[in-house]
Amino acid sequence: MPDLHPARRPRPAVFSLLLAVLLGAALLWLDLAGRPGPLPPARAVALPVASGSGPVPAALLKRSDGGVIPMPEQTPAAHASNLLAMPPGHAAVVMAFWFAGTRESAPDVQIAASQFERSTGRWTPARFVINRHDLGAELGFAVRRLGNPVAWLDAQGRIHLFVVATGLGGWAAARVVHLRQRGDSADLASLSFEALQVLPLGWWWNTSFLVRNAPQPLADGGMVLPVHFELGIKFPVALRFDATGRFLGAQRMSARRHLLQATLLPLTPSHWVGLLRDQRPEGRVSVVRTLDGGQSWQDAPDLALVNPDAAVAGLALAPDRLMLAHNSSPHDRSRLDLSQSADGEHWRLLHTLAQGAPGEEFSYPALAWADGSLWVSYTDRRRQVAWQRFVASGTAP
Amino acid sequence: MDLIPWLPQAASLALARHGLWALVLGGAACWLLRGRSRPMQLSVLALALLCTALPGSLSVSYWLGLAFKAPSLVSAALGLVAVVLTLWPRLRQRLTPAEPGGGSPWPWLRGLAVTLGWLLLADMLALLPMSLYAWGFGTPALALALLVLLLLGWRWGAVPAVQPGLLLAGAILLLFVLTRWPSGNLWDALLDPLLWLGLQVRCLLSFRTSARARSVHTA
Numbered sequence: 181m182p183d184l185h186p187a188r189r190p191r192p193a194v195f196s197l198l199l200a201v202l203l204g205a206a207l208l209w210l211d212l213a214g215r216p217g218p219l220p221p222a223r224a225v226a227l228p229v230a231s232g233s234g235p236v237p238a239a240l241l242k243r244s245d246g247g248v249i250p251m252p253e254q255t256p257a258a259h260a261s262n263l264l265a266m267p268p269g270h271a272a273v274v275m276a277f278w279f280a281g282t283r284e285s286a287p288d289v290q291i292a293a294s295q296f297e298r299s300t301g302r303w304t305p306a307r308f309v310i311n312r313h314d315l316g317a318e319l320g321f322a323v324r325r326l327g328n329p330v331a332w333l334d335a336q337g338r339i340h341l342f343v344v345a346t347g348l349g350g351w352a353a354a355r356v357v358h359l360r361q362r363g364d365s366a367d368l369a370s371l372s373f374e375a376l377q378v379l380p381l382g383w384w385w386n387t388s389f390l391v392r393n394a395p396q397p398l399a400d401g402g403m404v405l406p407v408h409f410e411l412g413i414k415f416p417v418a419l420r421f422d423a424t425g426r427f428l429g430a431q432r433m434s435a436r437r438h439l440l441q442a443t444l445l446p447l448t449p450s451h452w453v454g455l456l457r458d459q460r461p462e463g464r465v466s467v468v469r470t471l472d473g474g475q476s477w478q479d480a481p482d483l484a485l486v487n488p489d490a491a492v493a494g495l496a497l498a499p500d501r502l503m504l505a506h507n508s509s510p511h512d513r514s515r516l517d518l519s520q521s522a523d524g525e526h527w528r529l530l531h532t533l534a535q536g537a538p539g540e541e542f543s544y545p546a547l548a549w550a551d552g553s554l555w556v557s558y559t560d561r562r563r564q565v566a567w568q569r570f571v572a573s574g575t576a577p
Numbered sequence: 578m579d580l581i582p583w584l585p586q587a588a589s590l591a592l593a594r595h596g597l598w599a600l601v602l603g604g605a606a607c608w609l610l611r612g613r614s615r616p617m618q619l620s621v622l623a624l625a626l627l628c629t630a631l632p633g634s635l636s637v638s639y640w641l642g643l644a645f646k647a648p649s650l651v652s653a654a655l656g657l658v659a660v661v662l663t664l665w666p667r668l669r670q671r672l673t674p675a676e677p678g679g680g681s682p683w684p685w686l687r688g689l690a691v692t693l694g695w696l697l698l699a700d701m702l703a704l705l706p707m708s709l710y711a712w713g714f715g716t717p718a719l720a721l722a723l724l725v726l727l728l729l730g731w732r733w734g735a736v737p738a739v740q741p742g743l744l745l746a747g748a749i750l751l752l753f754v755l756t757r758w759p760s761g762n763l764w765d766a767l768l769d770p771l772l773w774l775g776l777q778v779r780c781l782l783s784f785r786t787s788a789r790a791r792s793v794h795t796a
Contacts (some may be wrong), residue, residue, distance in 0.1 A: 193735055196734060207750060210585075215753075220759055277603050288753055319591075320590075320638070320639065321638070321639050347643050372713075375587070377584060377587055378646070380582065380584065383697040383765065384647055384701050385644065385769075385770060386646050409703070413702060413703060427584060430711060431708075432703065432708060435703070568789060570676060572724075
């Protein structure tokens, strides 16, 4: 067989390059093949708060009960409670999660929980459900401190918890850990959680992200969870999850750098308002808006409500029945109020939840709607978690 | 939110974390002890690997993860190269260019990585108009990385000393696609902050060496 002239022999480099291109294309196909389909638009779902022939007018909400949620034994400090409304028929009406220990950021801080039982009309004795040692063992790396639990029920009725877990460096090294209950029973006595993941939110060792406020449920069974970045500057971020708790992505909510701890209030399925804590001195409750279900956010003018660098909590009983728990004392957190609005811009005072002496703290409120009642919890002077229940006037609790 | 993250399986990640840190620490030990006696190199290497392989809180990786979570796949690959070259020193000759001055893609990659790190840092501080970190979850970021690799291969693929490095880079991308280690985000797989800081030191030292060489030449 005659040999080809050297000039006519195929150049190996061309073949290698073609092969590399094909392999690259195969890699891209592999990456695409493993992904879910296009993300459907996020549509907020309204709470089922209708009573009788229509939504409960907020002005008719009257305080029916309240007190202090039991604390784990020999635990002097508590903070950052979060409420979870349980499904109808469950033994509990609502669950509360908070962090407790010797003090905030103490090494003995754990996540505590209690349930308000339908049968007894009382809170169960509290127990710890998450500690940093067990969490570290599951994650495979150490956790320095715990805080700020936020609970959510997925489409299968399983409880998910999002918890702040810090690395080396305090809250500036915070990460958000996603846990889910083991098994199907939400009975407090047997409740335990498994760590699913540390949410990948940033490149710098994935630090400085925290969670605080309750998620906004979506029509597809998923939810949007507000978190915030906190390292010098502060800005809010909205995380989306599907009905099983799969993380679907993040979207920054504001171009400003002094806002944190957003609470979400849907005015329509795709038009939401986010109210935020303002870190500035002489701050106001700040506002962000989305018109496309969280795909993009815009800053809006601040509310007239003062905000002494304190957490707020909102809940939409109906698109025109928005509730907000917030500190209205200008320089401290000694007064905690419950206000109502029809449009998210203009608010009027409904009830004063707590009023203390200057310097006393009633803060970090949480709201939930369950069993025809509005439930409120908040930190009571960093020693315990107080709660109150509001029912429609004329309605038995 | 169009770039849906594809995250690693939690069980595989727990295992991977030990392995990734083992390679990084082993490689660091080999690099620090280069020029030392072989028995010392092998002893320290074995010690580093042992410390990482211990279970739970006895493992060094458990405590490294507290601060640094997990290293990038590139850091682990560099560690692997250092370990391999320590165990088989003759391989080093094959990675040395036959003709000095023939060039290599590594300075370009270093510059690209340093630039990417600064952009990611700016992104973290909300200085960019878009979320660069979120892009790392999507297929377009992978396509960009493949394009860079192809261009480097086109330019330097015929250089025998460079070919193993290019193949290793391709293997890193393949490993990421298959496992999504360490976080499901391509930027985390390619560059971690410790590596970024080290690359900047390397770039500064190279720049200083070049500047001195030029000043000697002009003198």
